[in-house]
Amino acid sequence: MKQIYSDIIQFRGTHYDFGFMQGKQIKDSFIVKNRKKAWKLREPKFQIDKSETKQILNEFAPGIWEELEGLHDAIEEPIESILRDYGGYRVEIERSGCSIFTGKDFMVRNYDYHPKTYEGRYSFFQPYDDGFATVGPQQRVTGRMDGMNEKGLALGYNSIQRKKPKDGFVCHMISRMVLENCANVDEAIAMLKEIPHRHSFSYIVLDKKGEAYIVEASPRSVQIRQSNMCTNHFELQKSENKRYLDDSYRRLEAMKKHQNQATDVYQAFRMMNDTDKGVFSKEYKNWGGTIHTSTYQPNELKVWFALGGDQKPIIFDFQEWIDGNDISLNQITGEIDTNLSFAHMEKI
Template sequence: MKQFHSDVTQFRGPHYDFGFYQGERLKRSPILPNREKQWGPRKDRHFLINLEEYKAIMATFAPAILDEIRRLADALHMDMEKAFRRFGGYYLEYSRSGCSIFSDASFMVRNYDSHPRGYEGRYMIYEPTDQGYAVIGPSMQMTGRIDGMNEKGLVMGYNFTHSRKSGDGFLCNMIGRLILENCANVDEAISLLKEIPHRHSFSYVLLDPAGESHVVEASPREVAVRRSNVCTNHFHLLNEENRYRLEETRHREKTIRDQQQHTSHPYQAFKVMNNPAHGVFSKKYDAAAGTIHTSVYFPRELKAWFGISPDREPVIFDFNKWLQGDDVIVKKSKANFNIIAHL
């Protein structure tokens, strides 16, 4: 049995200060040394290669995040080229993963599937005072977001499709951050996803207080939009972009539809995703497709639930109260994974 946790970080202020704050905390954390071990001798080919192009693109879409990365580098005494490569979220490789999403008119519930070894364990609540919307959700690669909700009630989660035929572009986690900090509703998020370059093929599931869920199928070559409240790891519209073996993802999609049609309350929907008895929660950690966390977001109430590992009671965050100045008292969310593989 391996124990993991997610630290809850809350911050109000400009991106510049937020970057330095994160860097100071990361100096005392095992996250960066562990990540260096994971990257290993192959790391150079995983990182973006045109730094000037990246900075120009970010200056267009999110210049404040550039400030955040610069101050991260200052705090970590890291040269800027290395910092952009480590935290820039552009033109990197992405590990295979699962992930499942179900949405109702009033909430979205999402399982993030990967391997605990690469999980950062940082749940971020950040309100920028320079530009962008406040966002709540777990981080990836320090500056990116795995899923989340912003102060306007826009909710975002993404599911991996494949990394074949990759192109120059942003990673899913940075795309998630750009959506949440820059877009007020589903329509704006769709427009952004059509405009920015994509490194790999992912589905981005979007929900806002209007209550209609959209799935944006995005590849380096094309972006298509459909209305749906269930998403796993295959495209419906961009069929030519799908992987060759789709049995598992289609079966999981059907399981979610079958199980969720009997739910009448968000807690029941959470349990369908988080309790292995329902057949959605995955324990395939060796294949980098085991469920790490289950998130629930309520765009009208501005509340979020978060649970790590199977069959857990969710930690509840009142994002609306936090936006009004009430800090959350939760500092850490703990979890145990029964994993046979070497971590």
């Protein structure tokens, strides 16, 4: 078992200042050092075009371009490197897992990935210049693995496949853009239809009305369906699916098996986080081990978070934070059944 942590990042201010502050935080960190080492071992299979990236980010989320400028000024590296590592446009990502279950007033999400990709940053951000306040775990600093905004819109994504990519945004940047700019499910669906997608992912959205929608988004098509659970395959765009889907269907069947007992937020959290229920995964070496479990309650604006399995969640009152009351914790701690290295904790 490995003791791990996520730092809690709290910020109220402009996107540029948020980026600058975070750049100073990570400049000499394992996060940056490990990423530099990774790029030395393999050349990127894409080219960064500053003008193109700036233009399309300003079209969908101008504040995030300002955040990238802040990162650039703080880290003091070429803008092309900043866009490659934090821009979320036209870049590549690794395969991953993930499972999501929703009820009328909650969304519970298991984030399944490889530890060496995990950056251990949990963000509360209230922009003063543009966009809604958001809460959620970070991916590549600017992106969000899942989250909720001040209007009660919650979002999580599940990987489908990375073949046949096109120019577009990757999952964690799409998540960030939707949460900052959309007040409800209808607006989120409209934006997900408009955004260019780099890879194939399902985006699950829930708001205060209590109806969850699954947006099956690929570089070729975006289709919408309703369901209260989702793993790593499309139901409508079956041609986009990977060949091997046994694990995806196994976790889906586990949720179906236990859903009659998962009628409230606590029981749903236990179904997802308990290691004996069949949804939580320990496939860390295969890029599909559960690192965190997130829970979002749109009507109460409360968020739950746990690192590792069989955990008691930390519960945050997001409304209290929006009202100006800072979180007293600096870190969230947990335990993972692996000996693999985490990107923010040690040299990889």
